[in-house]
Amino acid sequence: MKPVPPKAWPPIIEDVHLPRLIVWRDRLLTTGMWLLLIWFCRHPLLALVDFLRPPFGQITRIEVPSLLSRWERIRPYVAMVALIVGWLSFWGLVTLARYRRVRRMPHPPGLALEDQARKAGCTPEELTQWRTFRVSIVHLDEQGALNVVAKDPSGS
Amino acid sequence: MHNNVVWYLEAIPIFCFGYPFVMAFYWMFGAIMFWYFFERRYNKVNQPPRLASYPPISIIVPCFNEGETAAETFGALTRIDYPDFEIIAVNDGSRDRTGEILESLAQYMPQMRVVNLAQNQGKATAMNIGALLARHELLVLIDGDALLDPHALRWVAWRFNVPHLGGLTGNPRIRNRTSILGRLQVGEFSSIIGLIKRAQATYARLFTVSGVICAFRKVALHDAGWWSPHTLTDDVDITWRIQTAGWRISYAANVIVWILMPETLRGLWRQRLRWAEGGAQMLIDHAAPMVQGKQPTLIPVYVNVVLSILWAYCIVLTLAFGLLHFLHLPVLSQVPTFSLIPQWYGLTLCLTYLLQAFLSTSLERRFEPGMRWSLFWIIWYPLAFWLMSALTAVVALPRALFGGRSGRWISPDRGLR
Numbered sequence: 001m002k003p004v005p006p007k008a009w010p011p012i013i014e015d016v017h018l019p020r021l022i023v024w025r026d027r028l029l030t031t032g033m034w035l036l037l038i039w040f041c042r043h044p045l046l047a048l049v050d051f052l053r054p055p056f057g058q059i060t061r062i063e064v065p066s067l068l069s070r071w072e073r074i075r076p077y078v079a080m081v082a083l084i085v086g087w088l089s090f091w092g093l094v095t096l097a098r099y100r101r102v103r104r105m106p107h108p109p110g111l112a113l114e115d116q117a118r119k120a121g122c123t124p125e126e127l128t129q130w131r132t133f134r135v136s137i138v139h140l141d142e143q144g145a146l147n148v149v150a151k152d153p154s155g156s
Numbered sequence: 157m158h159n160n161v162v163w164y165l166e167a168i169p170i171f172c173f174g175y176p177f178v179m180a181f182y183w184m185f186g187a188i189m190f191w192y193f194f195e196r197r198y199n200k201v202n203q204p205p206r207l208a209s210y211p212p213i214s215i216i217v218p219c220f221n222e223g224e225t226a227a228e229t230f231g232a233l234t235r236i237d238y239p240d241f242e243i244i245a246v247n248d249g250s251r252d253r254t255g256e257i258l259e260s261l262a263q264y265m266p267q268m269r270v271v272n273l274a275q276n277q278g279k280a281t282a283m284n285i286g287a288l289l290a291r292h293e294l295l296v297l298i299d300g301d302a303l304l305d306p307h308a309l310r311w312v313a314w315r316f317n318v319p320h321l322g323g324l325t326g327n328p329r330i331r332n333r334t335s336i337l338g339r340l341q342v343g344e345f346s347s348i349i350g351l352i353k354r355a356q357a358t359y360a361r362l363f364t365v366s367g368v369i370c371a372f373r374k375v376a377l378h379d380a381g382w383w384s385p386h387t388l389t390d391d392v393d394i395t396w397r398i399q400t401a402g403w404r405i406s407y408a409a410n411v412i413v414w415i416l417m418p419e420t421l422r423g424l425w426r427q428r429l430r431w432a433e434g435g436a437q438m439l440i441d442h443a444a445p446m447v448q449g450k451q452p453t454l455i456p457v458y459v460n461v462v463l464s465i466l467w468a469y470c471i472v473l474t475l476a477f478g479l480l481h482f483l484h485l486p487v488l489s490q491v492p493t494f495s496l497i498p499q500w501y502g503l504t505l506c507l508t509y510l511l512q513a514f515l516s517t518s519l520e521r522r523f524e525p526g527m528r529w530s531l532f533w534i535i536w537y538p539l540a541f542w543l544m545s546a547l548t549a550v551v552a553l554p555r556a557l558f559g560g561r562s563g564r565w566i567s568p569d570r571g572l573r
Contacts, residue, residue, distance in 0.1 A: 001260045003231035010524065011232075011303050011414050016334040026336045033535045040503050074504070077174050081181040088182060088359060092189040095360040099318065107319045110293035111374040119382065120288045131291050135259050135270045138285055140277065146285065151259075151272065 121145025168470050173501045175467045176542075179460070180508045183348075184515055186355020190407070191519055193358075201410050201523060204310035211316070212240040213309050213371075214290035215298065218282040219245055222300035223252040225416075229300055230261045230268065232414075238309035243268040246286040249276030280383035280390045287377060295377075298413055299368045303331070305412040312371045315408045322376030322403025323395070325353065325362065326369035326411030329524060335419045336533060343534040344541060346527065347509075347516040350409070354519075357407040361399060361457050363435075367391030369413035376403040387441070388556075389434020396442055400451045412523060425544065429555075432548040435461055436556035468549035471542075509538045 038045065050059045117124040121143060130136065130148040139147045199205060215233065219226065226245075233243055245268060247255045255272050262268045271289055273282060287295055296312055298304050308326065315324050327350070330342045349366075356362045367390060377383075380397035387393040395405055418424045439461055445451060446458050480486075513534045521527040 001227055001257050002264050003234050003261050004227040005231040005235055006228060006303060009306075010329070011331055013332045014334055016332075018334060022335075030336070030533055030535060033539075034532075037503075037506065037535065041507070070500070073500075077177050080174065080178045084178060084182050085185045088186050088355070089189070091360070092186070092193065092358040095358060096193050098320075098360070102320050103318055105319045108373070108375055111378050115378055116288055116374070119284075119378070127288070131289055133269065134262060135272070136289075137272045137274055138289075139274045140281070140285075146288065148271075148289070151270075 122147075168474060169501075171467065172470050172474060173505060175463055176505055177508055180512050183351040183355045184512055186358040187351040187515070187519060190354035190358045195354075195409055195519070198410055201305065201311075201412060202307055204307050204410070205314050207310075207313060207317070210239050210310070210313050211294055212242075212292040213238065213294045213296055213312065214287075214292040215241060215243045215296045215304070215309075216283060216286035216290060217243065217245050217298055217300055218248060218279050218286060219250060219254050219258065219300035220248045220276070220279070220282075221250045221252045221254060223250070223254045223257050225301040226254060226257045226261065229298075229303060230258075230265065232303035232306075233268075234265060235306040236304065236309055237306045238313075241267060241309055242291060244286045244290055245270050246282045247272045248279070248282040249273050278385050280385040280387070283390070284382050287374060287382070290374075293374050294371065295374060296371045297367075297369070299415070301416055302328070302368050303414040304369070305414070308369075308411045308413065311408055311410040315406065315411070316371070316373070318404075318406075320404050321373075321406055322379075322398045322401070323365060323370060323372040323405040324408045324411065325365035325395075325405065326371070326413055327407075327409045327523065328366050328368050328413050328415045330417050331414045332416050332419060336536070337421070337424060338417060338419045339530060339533040340536055340541065341417050342527075343513055343517070343530040344537060346520040346530075347513040347534065347537070350520055351512060351516050353407040354409070356457065359456070360404060360406075361454055362395055362405045362407065363457050363461065364389070364392040364395045365405060368415050369411060371408075371411070372398070373403075376401065379403065387434065387437055388430055389437070392434045392438045393441070396438055396454070399454055400442070400445055409523070425548070428544060428548040429552055432545075432552035433556050433559075436465065436549075436553045439465070440556060465549050465553060468546040471546040472550050475543075506538045510534070513537070 047059050051057065113124045113127065117127045120127055121141075122130075122145065126148075130146075133148065133150040135151040136148050137151050139149075141147070215236075217229065217233075222229070230243070230245070243265065245258045245262070247258055247270065249272075255270070258270045262270050269289075271286060273285065277285075283297060286297075294312065294316060296304075296309065312324070312326075315321065328345060330338065330345055333339045333342050353362065370391065372394075376398050377394070379401040380394060380403075383390050384393055384397075399405060418427055439458070442454075442458065446455055510531075513531055517527045517531055
């Protein structure tokens with residue numbers, strides 16, 4: 001079998017055939033949900049429209065529940081948001097400063113082959129050899145040690 | 157009723173509204189900061205910055221019963237634009253023709269090696285073996301059904317130019333968007349997951365990498381004790397252990413992979429339940445290090461997970477009592493009940509979520525033109541997905557506390573294709 005690169009990129013799948021009924025059901029239900037949301041928000045929306053009409057900046061035609069009482073309701077939560085956003089701003093600046101400071105530092109050395117071999121339960125030479133196999137079969141013993149054999153007798 | 161109990165009961169609705177409301181602004185503000193400090197300076201995805209030298213990279217693809225998708229997954233890897241890389245396909249004792257297919261694919265891909273595990277060992281062990289047999293220090297891991305962007309490795313190399321970075325998580329994008337569930341997840345991955353990852357990267361501590369696309373230094377994996385086979389979500393577990401070992405993990409929005417997601421409710425439920433259970437397992441496993449103060453900067457992320465589970469229980473409880481109230485069944489007067497029709501608080505939360513979705517699609521549209529269209533479907537999210545998230549969290553916690561602890565492959569629902 002050959003590798004099959006996707007014909008189009010990005011490889012988005014949206015042309016699968018669905019029954020027309022389902023497609024329209026989804027669209028209508030979703031539109032209905034938006035209309036329901038608008039209905040629930042009708043008072044503030046009408047107030048906004050009134051606010052934007054002359055006399056500009058005043059709500060004259062619509063009776064809206066007191067904005068002050070709503071502000072009082074949400075004020076403790078807004079205070080909490082301010083607190084947590086302040087906290088995140090501080091840490092964001094710390095992150096940025098740290099990023100700039102460490103950018104020019106030397107990179108850590110890679111993991112030593114001996115450590116990798118120890119984890120694999122073999123010698124570094126064995127591990128190096130196993131890494132040359134194009135196709136291999138891996139056996140694990142009870143201690144988690146690897147034993148790797150080339151599937152193709154010719155090895156690499 | 158005792159005063160304290162009444163106080164707790166009265167606090168439940170405050171918490172049910174306050175937690176998602178406050179956190180929504182936290183995610184939004186954190187994402188804006190991340191964009192301002194880092195992301196806005198990035199080139200386009202297909203124009204990665206030039207480096208003086210390119211470190212060699214090993215791509216590890218653990219596979220279990222991937223016969224159906226392997227040719228496409230590895231086909232996408234033939235388009236990778238990077239000077240020095242190898243591909244290691246780890247066939248974890250698949251029961252289908254995966255091994256045979258991988259071996260035939262390797263004949264056409266000189267940089268590919270196939271590692272067949274004699275017996276099925278689970279994803280964590282498959283990744284450990286792939287990492288040990290990899291020649292290079294930098295490892296990129298993708299799932300067996302994910303398509304890696306051709307420029308992803310150049311972005312990975314560029315991000316690892318920072319020495320304290322032990323790992324990074326990429327940006328998974330949804331391929332299948334035929335049904336309403338698929339389209340919803342397109343919005344979800346940017347509006348919730350993308351924003352959260354950006355905000356957590358601003359704070360420099362992540363809850364989890366995306367297992368479907370992540371990259372690590374081998375030395376960081378070694379310091380963390382490698383992947384554990386005793387956890388359900390290996391990505392959450394390794395993220396916490398790498399950070400506890402003192403390494404940083406960051407978010408790389410330009411490292412893109414295209415993934416398939418469930419498009420049935422059953423498939424989605426199973427996936428989310430596994431994620432929630434993995435999160436709960438992490439809470440249990442890392443409770444002691446948190447209490448002992450071993451990594452104090454991780455405490456806020458840990459506390460957030462605790463609060464999110466607590467929120468799930470509160471929501472399910474109040475909705476259940478709300479239902480009883482709606483059916484005119486007897487409910488104690490002090491017990492909080494949510495109306496089934498959204499009132500002021502519910503609407504405020506809904507509008508806050510829509511603002512969050514609008515912001516995220518603005519940040520994400522450079523990765524995918526036409527993202528704003530996903531906003532049409534996002535209206536379902538607060539209703540359907542929040543409820544599902546709450547229910548999965550409620551079910552997951554007892555499973556994590558009393559269930560088994562073996563990581564296993566989950567054959568995913570890959571949507572309509």
